[in-house]
Amino acid sequence: MPATQLSHPLFESDNRHPISLPTFTPANITQDMIGQAVHFAELPNDPIKFYGTPKPLLLEYRLLSRRASVIRDVTVQTARLLDEAAQKSSKDTRIAITGSSGSGKSVLLLQAVRYCLENDWVVIYIPRAKSTVNSTTTHTYDLRTRTYLQPEYASQILRRILGVNSKLLSDINTKQSLSLERRQIPAGTSLSELATIGVKEQQLATVILDALMNELSAQKKYPVLLAIDDFQAIYKERTIYRDPHFAHIRPYHLSMPRLLLEFASGQRVFSQGAVLGAVTNTDPLFPISNELMWALGTERIHPTSPYDKMNKTLVEYTAGLKNLEVPAQFSLPEASAVFEVWMKDRAVSAPINDELFLSKYTESGGHPRSFVWKGLLATLDGEIPKYDPEVPWPQLREAVVV
């Protein structure tokens, strides 16, 4: 059968109309908007486009016609924390978002990133921090810093920071000149020009990223958000990288993780801003380390004792981190908002009624990921078949439902 004769609406995937939802704006993050679904509008400096998202979110956004998310109680709580942090040093607002697997930590982090972006913050978002420690980018030992530099990653992150924050960065000028081996960058250069140099010359990228972070720390024009997903990956004592003697390289001996650890521990601070990290529970290569669990006071999976070894340096790097726990259950209004989004996108095959919603909510216990993936999208219920007496063969007629 030729494709043009497939007229059933099920085949009309190209003619999908995006569902109508309110946009995610800072004004929408209030107590009365809890349980309301909103979507992340396309922006020219969209952080989702430039920085990317963690893989589960990416897959979900491929299915949906809009990049939707629901405003929860924790969203409003985080927004208020960030409003206070805009006036304070980042040393006072260093938060690790924890919670059970699939409870919405990465989504909350993404909501925080969008909230700050639209409130004129400089936003640095690292959606997959494990790519800094899993031996996927070049690393070269540098005698000056006594660490392993990651020039390709630094250049890439500079390009992304520039893509999202170019307007704000061109408004800030460097206060100190930067003298490199073969180059001199005078004081008064705009940060966007500085970042462009790092993007073009990869061997200078790490030094320039360091200088850019120093300048951002010192300036008071715009608050800065450093958002890290896969936060636990940088706290694993042994990274996948190996040194020339085949020993595992520690995360604080690699340039990118060291930068993130220094800001997370308050050793380097932004004059105004915050550091947010979302933890991933489901990566067996990078489990949450003892040091991080002890610092955050999270519930342990295995019994612990005072004899458990902890790396002293990593314990120093966890100093002052606060825990923000995401509830493992959707409330009924939140779940119904999520249900409506998937229903409007024609993703639910079963007949839409209260019975379906409550049954899926109960089966999943309100757990966000299970409610969507194992409840709504995995249901085998279909439309109730209609009895048609005109079908010629009686054995093919559907049964009459009394």
Place this chain on the structure above:
Amino acid sequence: MVHILGISLPDSQLARFALTSIYGIGHHTSHRLCARFQIHDRCKVKDLTPFQITAIASFLSSPKTAPPVPHYPLATPDFTPRPAKMSSHELQAEFNAAQATQRQRKQEKLLALGKALPDAKAESKTRDPLNNLKIESELRREVRENIAHQRMIGSYVGRRHAMNLPVRGQNTQSNAKTAKKLNRLNRYG
């Protein structure tokens, strides 16, 4: 296409896997080699720098005579780096000078304790397994020599190699096809 010791490595392959096509290098040795030359796990052969390629080739041509890898210092949490305008040559020269003084002091200490001769050259005993690496023709020669030795001492193993039969006690009533095809006195020769 990169050529190391006459063996071509396809550009699209991961460097860690491509090195295993050299006779005598398996996955573990390849991992150690990549670590030695700071090649990360997902680096493809086309992403290798010319410096890394020549370093690997010169190492593999004679692993025994390769210079040992120095133990470079690593930054403590409160370490402040030197100014960025210092050139890499200056830093390397400083490091070499520091290493030389350290070696000198160690030698003097050992002399004072009577554990070293004054004129002996400082021989660094490396426990690096890559130092004893044998590849290609050297490894094949070692295998041939081992078989020849077994034959020379008149052992069972030597006799079985000479008769082109299985050596390790396998069945010959059936299933000795590989041994009959491959077992020779001048095997791999």
